[in-house]
Amino acid sequence: MSASITLTFPDGSTRSYDSGITGYDVAASISEGLARMAVSVGVDEETWDLSRPIEKDAEVRIFTLRDNEGWATYWHSSAHLMAEALQELFPGVKFGIGPAIEKGFYYDVDLGDRQLTAADLEAIENKMMELSRKDAAYERREVPKAEAIAYFKEKGDEYKLELLEDLEDGSITFYTQGDFTDLCRGPHIPSTGQIKFAKLLNIAGAYWRGDQDRKQLTRLYGITFPKKKELDEFLEMLELARQRDHRKLGKELELFHFSAKVGSGLPLWLPKGTILRETLTDFLKEEQMRRGYEPVITPHIGRLELYKTSGHYPYYSDSQFPPMMDDEEEGYLLKPMNCPHHTQIYDARPRSYRELPVRLAEFGTVYRYEQSGELSGLTRVRGFTVDDAHIFCRPDQVKQEFKDVIDLTLMVFSSLGFDNFKAQVSLRDPSNKEKYVGDDAQWDAAEQAIREAAAEKGLDTIEIEGEAAFYGPKLDFMVKDALGREWQLGTIQIDYNLPQRFDLWFTGSDDQKHRPVMIHRAPFGSLERFIGVLIEHCGGNFPTWLSPLQVKVLPIGQDFNAYAEKVTKRLLKAGFRAEADLRHEKVGYKIRSAEMQKTPYMLVVGQSEMDSDSVAVRRHGAGDQGVEKVESFIALLQAEIDAAFGRTADEA
RNA sequence: GCUGGCAUAGCUCAGCUGGUAGAGCAGCUGAUUUGUAAUCAGCAGGUCGGGGGUUCGAGUCCCUCUGCCAGCUCCA
Numbered sequence: 077m078s079a080s081i082t083l084t085f086p087d088g089s090t091r092s093y094d095s096g097i098t099g100y101d102v103a104a105s106i107s108e109g110l111a112r113m114a115v116s117v118g119v120d121e122e123t124w125d126l127s128r129p130i131e132k133d134a135e136v137r138i139f140t141l142r143d144n145e146g147w148a149t150y151w152h153s154s155a156h157l158m159a160e161a162l163q164e165l166f167p168g169v170k171f172g173i174g175p176a177i178e179k180g181f182y183y184d185v186d187l188g189d190r191q192l193t194a195a196d197l198e199a200i201e202n203k204m205m206e207l208s209r210k211d212a213a214y215e216r217r218e219v220p221k222a223e224a225i226a227y228f229k230e231k232g233d234e235y236k237l238e239l240l241e242d243l244e245d246g247s248i249t250f251y252t253q254g255d256f257t258d259l260c261r262g263p264h265i266p267s268t269g270q271i272k273f274a275k276l277l278n279i280a281g282a283y284w285r286g287d288q289d290r291k292q293l294t295r296l297y298g299i300t301f302p303k304k305k306e307l308d309e310f311l312e313m314l315e316l317a318r319q320r321d322h323r324k325l326g327k328e329l330e331l332f333h334f335s336a337k338v339g340s341g342l343p344l345w346l347p348k349g350t351i352l353r354e355t356l357t358d359f360l361k362e363e364q365m366r367r368g369y370e371p372v373i374t375p376h377i378g379r380l381e382l383y384k385t386s387g388h389y390p391y392y393s394d395s396q397f398p399p400m401m402d403d404e405e406e407g408y409l410l411k412p413m414n415c416p417h418h419t420q421i422y423d424a425r426p427r428s429y430r431e432l433p434v435r436l437a438e439f440g441t442v443y444r445y446e447q448s449g450e451l452s453g454l455t456r457v458r459g460f461t462v463d464d465a466h467i468f469c470r471p472d473q474v475k476q477e478f479k480d481v482i483d484l485t486l487m488v489f490s491s492l493g494f495d496n497f498k499a500q501v502s503l504r505d506p507s508n509k510e511k512y513v514g515d516d517a518q519w520d521a522a523e524q525a526i527r528e529a530a531a532e533k534g535l536d537t538i539e540i541e542g543e544a545a546f547y548g549p550k551l552d553f554m555v556k557d558a559l560g561r562e563w564q565l566g567t568i569q570i571d572y573n574l575p576q577r578f579d580l581w582f583t584g585s586d587d588q589k590h591r592p593v594m595i596h597r598a599p600f601g602s603l604e605r606f607i608g609v610l611i612e613h614c615g616g617n618f619p620t621w622l623s624p625l626q627v628k629v630l631p632i633g634q635d636f637n638a639y640a641e642k643v644t645k646r647l648l649k650a651g652f653r654a655e656a657d658l659r660h661e662k663v664g665y666k667i668r669s670a671e672m673q674k675t676p677y678m679l680v681v682g683q684s685e686m687d688s689d690s691v692a693v694r695r696h697g698a699g700d701q702g703v704e705k706v707e708s709f710i711a712l713l714q715a716e717i718d719a720a721f722g723r724t725a726d727e728a
Numbered sequence: 729g730c731u732g733g734c735a736u737a738g739c740u741c742a743g744c745u746g747g748u749a750g751a752g753c754a755g756c757u758g759a760u761u762u763g764u765a766a767u768c769a770g771c772a773g774g775u776c777g778g779g780g781g782u783u784c785g786a787g788u789c790c791c792u793c794u795g796c797c798a799g800c801u802c803c804a
Binding site: 182191192194277278279280281282283286287288292293294295297323327328334335336339340386387388391392394395396412413415442444446447448449450451452456545546547564569596630631632633634635660661662663664665666667668669670671672678680681682683684692694699700 | 729730731732733739760761762763764765766767777794795796797798799800801802803804
């Protein structure tokens with residue numbers, strides 16, 4: 077009958093088929109197994125239903141549940157199945173949007189006055205499974221706009237009608253499975269029967285179209301799988317992630333504490349957390365000292381005038397703690413950032429081009445009145461310490477300085493095992509320029525410098541518009557927490573604006589005044605957030621050099637307490653953080669408590685160790701490591717810590 | 729800030745439809761003198777987050793404040 081078409085596969089091979097062949101048949105022509113696993117088909121740049129006829133030459137790729145695209149299709153179809161279940165259980169429910177997400181899917185719905193409960197979730201899951209057993213096909217249909225509008229008017233789906241306003245006639249498709257029809261671009265899996273296990277994960281509010289001023293819909297999150305085992309593994313993984321939650325570990329390991337009496341979002345650092353934090357701080361201070369940074373200290377408040385000049389006050393008055401006023405009505409502000417103070421240190425005396433760059437570093441604590449709903453453990457707080465530095469340099473030095481900061485940031489990340497980060501170039505929103513200060517030429521220069529520096533450092537970056545600071549674009553380093561939420565840690569920002577606003581200058585070789593460029597940078601971002609993410613990253617099992625307690629000495633009985641104390645003293649003298657557990661308990665009990673505190677090393681000592689000046693070494697999580705002389709244990713421990721800093725023993 | 733949920737001993741939690749609080753762990757005391765993840769016994773510990781209300785009676789129902797959780801919005 078028909079003409080033939082040529083399809084090209086990912087490996088570059090080509091085959092010809094009759095025009096109108098479906099993705100499913102293409103898959104079947106390759107192998108029966110592939111046809112069984114297929115969920116959708118990539119046709120050139122698009123992803124299609126397996127049942128949709130292919131009528132022209134194209135590059136094709138069969139997607140299965142081994143591909144992210146496959147899961148996206150599967151979960152999107154699951155969202156439709158959940159919608160169908162909701163429609164059956166709660167007639168009159170109105171639908172917003174229901175996409176697949178990284179793990180699962182959600183659907184935003186308007187249930188009127190009805191509140192959902194946990195029992196409802198189970199009922200919805202059961203209804204989904206009941207519908208799945210009917211194994212209804214997902215049927216695609218192109219629909220004229222007028223017909224689509226008529227359909228949703230009749231149904232009373234005002235949100236769908238609003239979505240239709242933005243769609244062009246001729247591009248509108250409906251998908252129907254069973255009794256449920258949705259406005260949808262697709263694609264979908266062939267039929268509902270493939271969705272065999274469903275779990276609704278949580279209910280939350282979500283503004284319609286992400287707009288704070290519009291109605292809040294009910295967002296139902298869920299996940300589905302074809303196999304029970306996959307669902308169980310997913311739920312187990314979720315549970316494991318909860319075990320790593322820094323808020324839980326922070327309590328168990330006695331790192332930090334929040335008190336409602338002190339206030340929301342104001343962390344209190346407990347002794348062990350303080351050791352961890354100071355160890356990190358010292359690590360970066362030493363590194364910065366080697367790299368030509370100069371330490372400075374500035375007060376926690378500043379005159380309102382300072383922030384009016386910098387531009388922070390008018391731009392961010394909502395997210396500041398309110399100003400304090402004195403008798404003359406001269407206001408002071410609790411500092412929300414350190415940069416304005418640092419400009420005044422730069423400006424304390426005239427600067428020559430010869431001394432630039434000037435790199436002023438401060439672990440500066442700042443306060444921001446974050447919205448109450450944003451606060452979360454250590455990752456979003458109202459008082460936090462930025463490992464801040466401001467580099468004042470000549471325009472011709474910007475790129476090199478920027479590259480050096482990238483080096484430092486990468487060094488910090490790799491020292492702490494963050495090898496899975498995302499580098500993001502945060503640009504201004506070109507459609508909303510009044511949110512930013514400075515002229516286009518400066519912004520372009522800054523953006524260009526960031527792109528070039530990142531490229532020359534071989535960084536793989538993504539660019540996001542609308543994420544810049546109000547004074548300049550930035551390079552942000554993002555890391556995910558245990559639950560997959562992404563946090564910005566390190567940041568490097570180029571700023572042509574504050575130097576201008578504060579009228580900063582240096583004398584050039586031409587004896588003329590020139591404007592310096594400012595680079596704002598913080599490799600950790602904030603100590604609080606960094607430590608929060610670090611705790612989750614290592615599950616509380618800190619590398620030995622960071623662990624608040626490094627060694628616990630465990631005598632097996634009271635007769636060996638004196639020896640345990642002697643060993644402990646030697647360790648302390650050698651510079652390690654060590655303690656002896658002298659309680660009248662069996663060694664099993666002492667081991668258990670040290671293991672639960674995730675102490676890296678436990679040294680069991682009894683008669684034979686005392687006789688031979690040695691210790692029985694036990695490594696956290698790894699068990700008994702055998703007996704070592706005290707001296708050689710100290711040497712091993714030192715070697716481990718040196719290695720963490722990339723040093724050899726003789727350098728240390 | 730918004731929607732929904734939650735708040736009981738230091739921690740983790742139990743307490744049915746309202747009848748004036750319980751466990752395990754931790755702590756303290758004593759016994760046990762211990763060899764690689766929990767020795768035994770006893771004791772002590774809570775105005776059930778704060779305030780108000782309904783009721784003969786409130787941990788339990790209602791209002792409000794504070795704090796926490798999920799998501800949304802926000803994030804210099």
